Amino acid sequence: MSNPLDFTEKHTVLVVDDTPDNLSLMSGLLRAAYKVKLAPNGERALQIAAGEGRPDLILLDIMMPEMDGYEVLRRLQADGATRDIPVIFLTAMSASEDEKIGLDLGAVDYITKPINPAIVLARVHNHLQLKVARDFLRDQNTYLEAEVAKRTEEVIAIQDVTIRAMASLAETRDNETGNHIRRTQFYVKALALHLQPHPRFASELTESAIESLFKSAPLHDIGKVGIPDRILLKPGRLDPDEFEIMKTHTTLGRDAIARAEAELGRTIPFLRYAKEIAYAHQEKWDGSGYPEGLVGDDIPMSARLMAVADVYDALISKRVYKPAFSHDKASDIIREGRGSHFDPDVVDAFLSIHETFRQIAARYSDGEEALIAETERLASDYPTDHVEIKG
Structure with missing residues (x-):
């Protein structure tokens, strides 16, 4: 493999001049050290410059x-295939104004005639x-940029796989949640x-924040891995003691992610939202939620988005303790929670794009029965103010 910085390799020089004697002179001067191509006019020069065996x-x-030399240079500069070829003006026009015009157009050097052979060879x-x-x-730089892009893509893929694997740990504890973690990603x-x-x-x-939210959303229930099956899978209402245990999944989840960061010895920015x-x-917006009873904007923005996404999906999904609600019924419940359970502006956003939620739910459905409308029966069996969403 040749050394890319081996300057002894014979390079190609294109000489452009309308005078045959000048072409002959320059060819004789250069051909011992370089491959020489000759062009008697600007049009031919452009053809050679853009063709195979492009000059160096x-x-x-x-x-x-x-076509004068200035126009030839303009056209060379306008073509992506030829703009990087260095051009040295070789001319009898010796005025400084002429030299400035040439350099401003992009020439790398300016040699006046009559030439000094040693000067021409040195500058070439x-x-x-x-x-x-x-x-x-x-x-x-191109290689390094490609390598950085490749490594970045690998890191992102590892992050995605890791998050998915961690989230699946919680999901496998409750086999009726199916695509819940996938749907909530897209809702958020x-x-x-x-x-x-x-x-x-x-x-x-x-x-970048939205992308981090999308990545982090699947970890919202990671703490459920620490909840006993007798509570997590109980087919009915939890008693007060059981509910207190269920509530600890929030702290368990945050602490699990924080411990993973601590073992790495650094804080991972995209895990901020996960925690x-x-x-x-x-x-809840009114302070009646857990674990801290935060009120309003004291609740992190990421958690306020997830609250709507999580409750909506729990409502439309069949669980061990309840059948699936219809989209319209779930939307009504979200609307009724505006300003109490949920951030009012997040609810307004949900209501504006509720059809998008419906489409996401259908795309990642656990099965047809999960989205069947059961409004009438559910309205009597599960009144709105008594709907229990575990965890």
Whole structure:
């Protein structure tokens, strides 16, 4: 494999001049050290520059008929395939104003006629060295950028798999929840996107924050791995003592994530929302929730989004202690909880996009029966003010 910085490799130089004697002179001067291509006019120069065996450097006369050197350079610069070829103007136009025009257009150097052969060879050599070094650095940067993108993609994939695996630990404890964790991910993201322009939420709901919320949402019930089956799977209402134990899943979940961070010896930014959601998604806007009885905006934004997503999905899902509610019934219950159970603005967002929730529920359904409308029977069997959502 050749060294990319081996400057002894024979490079190709294109000489452009409308005078045959000048082409012959430059060819004789350069051909011992370089492959030389010749063009008698600007049009031919552009064809050679864009064709196979592209030149590594161009020596370009300015005063040519039909298309002068300035126009040739403009066209070279406008073409992505040729814009990186260094151009040295080689001309009898010696005024400083002419030199400035050429350099401003993008030429790398300006040599006046009559030429000094040693000067021409030195400048050609120097600019070819600079081009090789520049191309090498560009290729290295492209390679490094590709490697960084690859590694970043791998890290993201590992994060996603890890979160999914952790969330599944909780889900496997309750085999009737099915795609609950998947649905709540998309509910939370839909709410966040809708609330992104809202004055109360705009500063926090950045694109990266929404992506972190989406990743973190599946961990909201991770603490259920610590709840005994006799309580978690009980087919009926929990008694007060059992409910106190059930409530500890919020703390268990947060502490499990915090311990994982502690073992790594660093705080992981995207797990911030996971800890908030796990710990505070059972808080209620009016302070009647748990574990701390937080009120209003003291409840983390992430937990307020999850509260609506989690309750909606619990309502429409068949559980060991209740049948599935219809979408309309669940929406009514969410509406009635506005300002008491839920952040009013989050409820308003939900009501604005409730059809999106319906579509997400259908896409990740546990089965047809989970979404069957049972409003009439459920209204009598499970009055709104007595609906119990475990955990």
